[in-house]
Structures are given as C-alpha cells and as structure tokens.
Amino acid sequence: MPASAPFQSTTAAFLGGLRSALTSAFFLVLAGTYIGMGALAHGFGMGSWWLALSTVLIWAAPAQVILISSLGAGAPLIEVAIAVSLSAVRLFPMVVALLPLLRAEGTRLRDLLLPTHFTSVSMWVESLRLLPGLPRERRVAFSNGLSVGYMGTAASFGFVGYYLAAELPPLLAGALLFLTPMSFLMSTARNAKAMMDQLALVLGLVLGTLLTAANIQLDLMWTGIGGGTLAYVVHRLREATA
Amino acid sequence: MNAVWTEMSPYLALILVGYLPNEIWRVFGLVLARGLNEDSQIVVWSRAVATAILAGVIAKLIVFSTGALAGIPLGVRIGATVCGFLTFLAIKRSVFAGVVAGEGALLLGGWLLGH
Numbered sequence: 001m002p003a004s005a006p007f008q009s010t011t012a013a014f015l016g017g018l019r020s021a022l023t024s025a026f027f028l029v030l031a032g033t034y035i036g037m038g039a040l041a042h043g044f045g046m047g048s049w050w051l052a053l054s055t056v057l058i059w060a061a062p063a064q065v066i067l068i069s070s071l072g073a074g075a076p077l078i079e080v081a082i083a084v085s086l087s088a089v090r091l092f093p094m095v096v097a098l099l100p101l102l103r104a105e106g107t108r109l110r111d112l113l114l115p116t117h118f119t120s121v122s123m124w125v126e127s128l129r130l131l132p133g134l135p136r137e138r139r140v141a142f143s144n145g146l147s148v149g150y151m152g153t154a155a156s157f158g159f160v161g162y163y164l165a166a167e168l169p170p171l172l173a174g175a176l177l178f179l180t181p182m183s184f185l186m187s188t189a190r191n192a193k194a195m196m197d198q199l200a201l202v203l204g205l206v207l208g209t210l211l212t213a214a215n216i217q218l219d220l221m222w223t224g225i226g227g228g229t230l231a232y233v234v235h236r237l238r239e240a241t242a
Numbered sequence: 243m244n245a246v247w248t249e250m251s252p253y254l255a256l257i258l259v260g261y262l263p264n265e266i267w268r269v270f271g272l273v274l275a276r277g278l279n280e281d282s283q284i285v286v287w288s289r290a291v292a293t294a295i296l297a298g299v300i301a302k303l304i305v306f307s308t309g310a311l312a313g314i315p316l317g318v319r320i321g322a323t324v325c326g327f328l329t330f331l332a333i334k335r336s337v338f339a340g341v342v343a344g345e346g347a348l349l350l351g352g353w354l355l356g357h
Contacts, residue, residue: 095271204297
C-alpha cells in the first residue's frame with residue numbers, strides 16, 4: 001500500500017497502521033501461524049485464555065512454541081526460561097535498529113515503551129519497509145496501529161486453532177507450522193535490498209543449520225554474532241573501496 | 243489453596259519463564275538505543291545480527307522441525323522451501339505468492355509420500 005499518504009492526525013496514523021496490518025500478507029500468515037499455535041496449545045493441554053495471554057505478553061512465535069512445548073512436556077522451569085530467552089536474543093538488535101527510525105523531535109521515552117514491547121518479526125519487517133515513507137511525528141502512532149492489528153489477529157486466530165485442533169489431520173497441522181518459516185524467509189528476503197542484509201540472511205541460514213547440527217551450545221547467538229558481523233565487515237570493506 | 247495454586251501455576255509460569263526472559267531483550271534494546279540514530283554503525287551492525295539470527299531461526303524451524311511438521315520428511319520440507327522461494331523471486335518478490343507455492347508443494351509432497 002502507498003505509505004506516502006500524509007496522515008492529518010495521530011489517530012489517522014494509528015488507523016492507517018491498523019488498516020495496513022489487516023491488508024498485508026502478514027495478516028494471512030499470522031492467522032495461519034496462530035491457528036497452528038492454538039492447535040499446539042490444545043495438544044499440550046494449555047488453556048485457550050492462557051494462550052491468548054501469552055500472545056499479548058510474549059508476542060514472539062518462536063518463544064511461544066518453545067514455552068508451550070517445553071512446559072507441556074514438563075521440562076524443568078529453569079531450562080524453559082533459558083530456551084525462551086535464547087530464542088528472544090534477536091529482539092535486542094531489532095529494537096536497537098527500529099527505535100531510531102521511530103524517534104522524532106520531542107519523542108519521550110514513554111512513547112517508545114509500547115513500540116518496544118510490540119517489536120516482533122512481522123512488525124519489524126513492515127515498519128522498516130513502511131516507516132521511512134512517513135513523516136517522523138506520525139511514525140509511533142502508525143507502528144502502534146500496525147502492531148495492534150497484528151496482535152489482535154494473532155490472539156483471535158489462536159482461539160480458532162484451539163477449538164479446531166481436535167479436527168485437524170496431521171498433514172494440515174504440519175502445513176500450518178510451516179507457515180512461520182516460509183513467511184519469515186520471504187519477508188526478510190524482500191526487505192534485504194542492501195548487500196549486507198542479503199549476505200546476513202544467507203550466512204544465518206547456513207550457520208544456523210550447521211551449528212544446530214553440530215549441537216553447539218547457544219547456536220542462535222553464535223549464528224547472529226558470527227553471520228551478522230561477517231556481513232557487516234564485508235559491507236564496510238566494500239564501502240571503503242568504493 | 244491447593245486448587246487455587248493448580249489453577250494459577252500455568253499463569254505464574256507464563257510470567258516467570260515466558261514473559262520475563264523474553265521481554266528482557268526488548269528492554270535492553272530500549273536502553274541501548276537511546277541517543278543512537280539510524281545511521282550509527284552499531285545500529286547498522288545490529289540490523290545485520292538481527293537478520294542473521296532470524297535466518298538461523300528460519301533454518302531451525304525448517305530443518306529441525308518439531309511437532310506435526312516433523313512428521314513430514316526433511317526432503318519434502320526443503321523441496322517446498324526452494325519451490326516457494328523460486329516462486330517468490332519469479333513473481334515480483336511477492337511474499338504471498340511464495341508462501342502459497344511453498345505450502346502447496348509441502349501439502350502435495352506430504353500427501354504423495356503419505357500414500
């Protein structure tokens with residue numbers, strides 16, 4: 001959608017973000033992902049309202065999958081906490097990369113609290129794509145509208161999946177779980193216009209597979225630091241010689 | 243008392259071993275990002291690290307699947323990923339077209355091998 005529409009007010013920007021959320025490809029992807037999540041929660045014996053609360057509080061599909069499957073399987077709580085935290089490391093550089101884009105003259109710290117909590121793959125990818133086309137003073141409101149749209153979609157379809165779960169054949173349940181990696185892969189690739197981002201994507205795919213296969217501890221952290229730094233260094237070297 | 247505990251403990255676990263260990267990284271980001279602008283080298287580097295970690299999560303979900311997806315053979319999952327990505331590249335980098343093609347290939351492959 002054209003992000004250039006100038007919003008007359010904060011409310012208009014919020015509603016613009018909401019509309020953008022409900023008409024993007026991520027709407028279908030989140031719907032499918034959270035139908036899968038609902039089915040998973042049902043399978044592991046967690047409640048439907050518990051799932052909805054976890055969507056609002058955690059708001060990160062990989063962490064929720066880990067929490068549901070490991071709590072449901074009766075893993076030790078400390079192990080669950082470590083696994084969830086490792087999967088969430090990516091939120092740190094995402095917030096660091098996003099907030100400078102949201103900030104305008106006179107933006108207060110408390111204006112950034114909600115966008116910080118809302119930061120997740122779908123919102124991050126779409127914000128990085130759409131925000132540069134918006135006036136700075138409307139960006140926080142637009143991004144909040146976008147996030148509320150996505151979170152509402154996810155929470156609603158979690159209930160749908162929960163109550164559908166008993167009916168779902170295994171192949172279809174597998175296909176729903178496949179939606180998350182497919183949409184993450186393609187939306188990240190679409191956003192990766194600069195060489196550095198494309199290189200980071202490829203290196204991350206390769207390193208993530210190799211380090212997991214080799215049973216390396218903290219595999220995701222090393223994938224990010226190794227692959228990301230290498231992509232960054234190559235980018236700096238090319239800039240220096242250009 | 244015991245009944246209340248049984249009722250409340252999943253919610254307590256959600257907060258303590260779900261919400262807090264997840265949210266802490268967002269809060270760290272908020273603290274570090276204060277005063278940085280989007281052209282800062284640390285912000286550019288952070289974008290590269292975030293992209294690489296995200297790619298790692300994608301690879302793990304596809305190659306080392308769990309739950310119902312693990313029941314579909316690895317070859318089918320990788321073939322479907324390639325199929326989806328090629329469609330994405332062929333049709334004007336459309337995420338929607340790529341996801342539909344990947345899902346279609348996965349369902350077809352899983353169905354054929356399941357029969």
